[in-house]
Amino acid sequence: MSHPLSSRDTAQLSAYLDGKLTPADKSRLEARLAAEPAFRDELAELKNMVQALRGLPEIKVPRNFTLTPAMAKRPWSLPSLAYPALRLATAMATAAFAFVLVLDFNVLRQPLAAVPFAAQVSDGPAAQEELAMASEAASMAAATEAPELLAPTPVPEAGGEVLPHGDGRGTLDSATPGKGILPLETEAVSEITGTLEPSPGRNTAVVETPTVSVELAPAALDAPPAVPPANPYRPVTIGLGALTLCLVVVTLLIRRNL
């Protein structure tokens, strides 16, 4: 027998058979059933098929499926044993990661907030990126180190030592590193990018760097170990972050298979 009905019609008939039509749809469908013989035939065939399926004989079980004590015992598997430990490790790694992340951000923020030439420092990396693309690795390393090493160093000294030494020197000192280095660097950048001959510009920049800190050195001697030159938490943060991520993934995978 052909199917003159659309798939929507057969869907409606299927739902009607299960009593799942809304009252409005039901009365609409019943009107069509009364009017269209094709609809009636379709419904009758559908009903017969469902009846035939419902009438499939029940099959006797080939055996009992009761569990023996051996079946009931949890298999001694690595995942099921490792799961609680992994969960704990994941929780601990996450906590440690969060803790170090907070430390990391605090270290990052303090100097930036305190340094008056923060804006200039932020110019630095951009210039260095250009530099890095143009020049060789050695000069690049020097350039990246110079401002990072310098930037945090003068901060506490400028703040701390300004008072005993008098205003003039203090402000001059704090201004010197920023103002003194950056123009030199931009010069160096333009030279290097233009000529690919880094030596003179770079050298002056690097040479200039110690002179600034030498000026400050006597005053700075009390404090230096307290303020590390680079952010010491960064590698730990990255390492812990990666570890936490790995642990979370492994724990979730094992949990799915448990």
Add this chain to the structure above:
Amino acid sequence: MDEAALIAAARRGDLDAFNRLVLHYQTQVYNLAYRIVGEREGASDATQEAFISAWRKLGSYRGGSFKAWLLRIVTNACYDELRRRKRRPAVSLEALMVESAGPEAEAEAEFKSTAEGPETFVQRRELARVLQDCLDRLPDEMRVITVMSDVHGYNYDEIAAATGVALGTVKSRLSRARARMRECLQGFRELLPAMYRLGGETVL
């Protein structure tokens, strides 16, 4: 059988209590698995796996209908079994060849237990074979829903809960599955003239 007491005892680790639940549900579970997986060996494996899994997951049973909870585990065990068979089609083929003797044997048991004439018995057996054949040709997710709804008589809500799909999806899948089943059965119509009439009514 006090199901709630047995479940409570099983949750405390009483395997005998759990096995009484197994004995109560095994025919239902095995029949569902048989119609979904399509052959005896796979159905046995799925049934056993389902009960082992249920025992281990008893801690996750949060009250309510134990049958519905079990049904979900059984459905998952059937899907696992179907996936396993797809990965190792050789097993499936071998099992299918062994299977050819299966339906007759089971229908014979049925015949002895009911007082019907041999003619009707043969018709019913043929009908059962064709229906299972058409069920086997459905895509897995359609077959699972058709078996649950039309063979076992579960309602849409129970099927949605057991399969983890939305009610609307159950409805639309069932409608499409029925349309496919009808097409498939029409293909067999010429081969099986005897099954046109059943219980005095025109069938298919």
